[in-house]
Amino acid sequence: MVFTLLLASVALVLVAAALALWSGASAREQRQVSLQHAEQRLARGGPGGALPEPGTAPTGRARARGERPWDALLRRAALPTGWRVPLLVVGMSLLATWIATARLGTWWMVPIMLVLCTLVVWFWLSRRIANLQRRLLRQLPDFLDNLVRLAGLGNSLQMAFQTATAQVPMPLRGLLDTTLSHTRSGLDLDRALAQASQPYRLEPLNVLAVVLGVSVRIGGRADQILQRMADFMRDLDQAQQELMATTSETRMSAWVLGLLPPICAVLMAIASPDFFQPVIHEPLGHKLLLGALVLEAAGGFLLYRLAKSI
Incomplete structure (x- = not known):
């Protein structure tokens, strides 16, 4: 029965990872298709200065040399890259797992603690990424207004971009500085912005890269488009704030209801191991524990769908 519990715990970890990948795959695919469609339309309509084919430099999908697989996630969460974090x-996580295992004297606490630690780290990273x-989205309209003002004074788009970057605070300043460093290495402005903004996965930055590419290669009144983008982003941010204020209680309740039962059970088991000994050693306790894991997985999935549907 203990082996069955171990398999159930491992299955919960795999289900949580699959949910994380499934929730972001459709949005990433939709953004990529929309950008490729926009690039193809601009390439067909441009006079000799066609944009590159989809999948080349503007997508920025080639991993930088020496970059680790988790560096993009750490940058998206405003954490230092490398091995430290x-x-x-x-x-x-291993320390908490060892304490729980030593306290209860059973190895089946290892997968359960790993599942809980994975959920806690996921919640922590998702909150940092959202913040x-x-x-970034709240700083971008002011940057676009300054860019439009400098371009209206007669500066080129590249010079206006560089001058406006010097007046932007963090964290947007770091992204724009990375963009300028890419331009100094030989990339065009739109390609540099697309490559620098790829880890953050923000649709407005991808749209801004497309607008800059059109202005640099084809021409036109990019300042009007940028001004409309800034106004639209302010209206969208205000609407999102109102929506978050309305649905914050439901979303937070889903997180609390999903994480509170397993965390309370583990803390109670660590605080009073003798109370949980029948659950660990008796066959009926194994069945109750397996049923609790199944119910927790089903309830967590339903709460996740409820929070995502808002």
Whole structure:
């Protein structure tokens, strides 16, 4: 029965990872298709200055040399890249797992603690990513207004971009500085922006890269488009704030209801191991524990769908 519990715990980890990948795959695919469609239309309509084919430099999908697989996730969460943060998270998770296993004296606490640590880290990273994206989107309209003002004074788009970058605070300043460093290495402005903004996965930055590419290669009144983008982003941000204020209680309740039962059960088991000994050693306790895991997985999935549907 213990082996069955181990398999059930491993299955919960795999289900959580599959849900994370499934929730972001459709949005990423839709953004990629829309950008490729826009590039193809511009390439067919441009006078000799066609944009590159989809899948080349503007998509920025080629991983930088020496970049680790988790560096993009760490940058998206406003964390330092490298080995320090992953090792710290893994070390704390293993320490908590060892304490729980030593306290209860059974190895089936290992997969359960790993599942809980994975959910806690996922929740922590998702909150940091959402906060960083919100800060970037709130700073972007002011940057676009300054860019439009400098371009209206007669500056070229590249010079206006460089001058406006110097007046932007963090965290948007770091992204724009990375864009300028890419332009100094030989990339066009739109390609540099697309490559620098790829880890953040923000649709307005991808649209801004397309607008800059059209202005540089084809020409036109890019300042009017940028001004409309800034106004639209302000209206969208205000609407999103009102929606978040309305649905924040439901979303937070889903997180609390999903994480509270397993966390409380583990804390109670660590605080009073003798109370949980029948659950660990008796066949009926194994059945109750397996049923609790199945119900928790089903309830977590339903709460996840409820929070995503808002």
